[in-house]
Amino acid sequence: MGVLDALLKALLPMTRVIDTVNTWLGKRLAWLILAAVVVSAVNASIRKVFDTSSNSWLELQWVLFSIVFLLCSPWTLLANEHIRIDIVNNLLPKRLRDTIDVVGHAFFLLPLAFIMIITGIPFFLRSYEINEQSGNAGGLPQWPSKALVMIAFTLLLLQGLSELIKRIAVMRNLIPDPHATQVHALEAEVEHLVEAIKKH
Numbered sequence: 001m002g003v004l005d006a007l008l009k010a011l012l013p014m015t016r017v018i019d020t021v022n023t024w025l026g027k028r029l030a031w032l033i034l035a036a037v038v039v040s041a042v043n044a045s046i047r048k049v050f051d052t053s054s055n056s057w058l059e060l061q062w063v064l065f066s067i068v069f070l071l072c073s074p075w076t077l078l079a080n081e082h083i084r085i086d087i088v089n090n091l092l093p094k095r096l097r098d099t100i101d102v103v104g105h106a107f108f109l110l111p112l113a114f115i116m117i118i119t120g121i122p123f124f125l126r127s128y129e130i131n132e133q134s135g136n137a138g139g140l141p142q143w144p145s146k147a148l149v150m151i152a153f154t155l156l157l158l159q160g161l162s163e164l165i166k167r168i169a170v171m172r173n174l175i176p177d178p179h180a181t182q183v184h185a186l187e188a189e190v191e192h193l194v195e196a197i198k199k200h
Helices: 003-029 032-050 057-073 072-079 086-091 096-127 143-171 185-199
Strands: none
Touching: 003 057, 003 072, 003 143, 032 057, 057 072, 057 143, 072 143, 096 143
């Protein structure tokens, strides 16, 4: 066994911890979409019925959506549901797809996440130090939502590292490909529509 293989095997337990944490967070935080819908519906109803509204409720919708969008992105990456051109990607040989994933994670995702963390920390700290508030009357404090940037990209950096380690391990036949039998949501929907058309 080579040094690289030994290193990968030593790091694989860490990837399982990262995957577990981001899956746990993602599954729970995704429910905030429902909370955002409820807040939006209640706010709209109150505005129509009582002709009154609150900027804090409107901004709460944005914050809830931001939490889901940012903090669920590592879970999306783990589930291999991030945006890419699947039609073209699926036409490529598996080895080339794996290589594209490794290069993409190592040279694009991880550096971007690192830059966002090191710029997001002072971005949050400045806001926290001055207790930054919304520019809208009755709005929410701004610093809690600005903390989301550094938190989300820290989780994304960790998940990116996990995916990079696992992809290299797959390429070296140390572990089975976790996405080999995965059916993407779009593919499943297309198959469902085709079956429905055949029945009619």
